[in-house]
């Protein structure tokens with residue numbers, strides 16, 4: 021209910037620091053459009069079911085709209101509006117030629133068969149086809165959607181193009197990112213978000229002049245983002261002392277053997293306990309005395325109710341929106357604390373999606389090393405741009421990121437006005 025208001029308030033705060041007029045600020049607090057459609061799907065049992073599908077387009081000032089499609093029962097108008105706004109900020113901070121969008125279907129995907137989810141994906145594209153496109157709006161996977169769903173959506177979009185005699189003009193593959201590699205996906209996309217976050221950690225430690233092997237890390241969430249982040253950090257010599265998933269957490273004071281845990285969790289998605297590893301609760305993980313806490317699971321996990329128990333001085337937001345606005349205010353009242361915001365820390369995903377789109381449009385595919393090198397460069401530049409803004413304006417990391425994004429958006433807006 022309040023996510024979009026939060027996003028608007030964050031823009032307001034950054035805009036006030038920049039001394040923007042109300043008219044200009046309003047431009048970025050508003051959306052370009054929200055598309056809401058009913059989709060009706062015939063289930064395996066022959067009955068028909070209706071779902072609500074959304075696509076929200078916030079801004080295309082800096083390039084085509086860009087943002088994932090989420091399948092989740094909590095998807096609603098407020099959520100997609102907030103997520104679309106954050107995408108505009110994220111792509112502007114990353115310095116990639118995109119705007120911000122987000123989509124979703126209000127559905128619990130666990131309750132439906134693959135065949136039914138395929139029909140939902142196809143119906144989504146049929147309803148949204150005239151609003152998306154490689155030069156208009158480029159969706160990607162998000163919570164509960166994946167490469168398979170992008171493959172179904174790409175096929176449905178190609179069908180739409182053929183039906184409307186547009187197949188020779190538009191590249192269906194370039195309309196979606198996060199596709200399987202055989203269908204035009206990019207090398208390195210799987211690792212990209214975790215790796216991008218790791219690059220940010222490295223830049224930060226460099227600035228703070230901290231030595232890698234002294235730094236302890238706890239990671240909430242060991243899915244795509246958390247596990248790759250853990251692997252890159254471990255390989256570089258950081259001490260990852262705790263990780264968790266929805267079933268529980270494990271801890272080792274001297275550091276976990278992430279190589280082993282990563283391999284095990286790829287196999288059976290479980291943490292195995294042995295004499296070197298202690299089981300702790302998910303709440304205890306958030307309260308550990310570590311240098312860096314990495315929320316990499318869900319939104320809104322650090323709130324005014326539990327933030328006071330957090331002992332880490334640095335929170336690196338790999339999930340989207342893991343720290344509430346009130347919790348951030350409370351956390352930052354103590355000196356020398358930092359929250360590296362999601363719009364910077366987890367932008368490795370959308371940056372590599374951008375690389376996928378570039379590869380699709382140019383029909384020129386890169387090896388993984390090339391993708392990683394380009395990603396590293398973009399993350400380094402984004403980090404340093406935000407850092408400069410933070411130091412010069414003596415503000416928080418998040419506000420600095422918003423200021424940087426707004427400056428870029430406003431420059432474009434005023435040039436076109």
Ligand code: NAD
Pocket residue numbers: 163213240241242243244245246264265266267302316317318319338339340366367369370
């Ligand atoms: P995922 O589904 O692969 O992994 C989520 C992990 O969180 C799983 O290990 C799950 O067990 C764990 N988890 C769930 N509830 C938990 C709880 N209460 N306590 C501890 N662990 C819990 O998802 P993902 O792709 O890794 O995404 C994680 C977050 O990162 C989300 O907020 C997502 O929006 C964000 N994000 C992802 C990408 C990407 O490229 N995948 C990009 C940007 C942002």
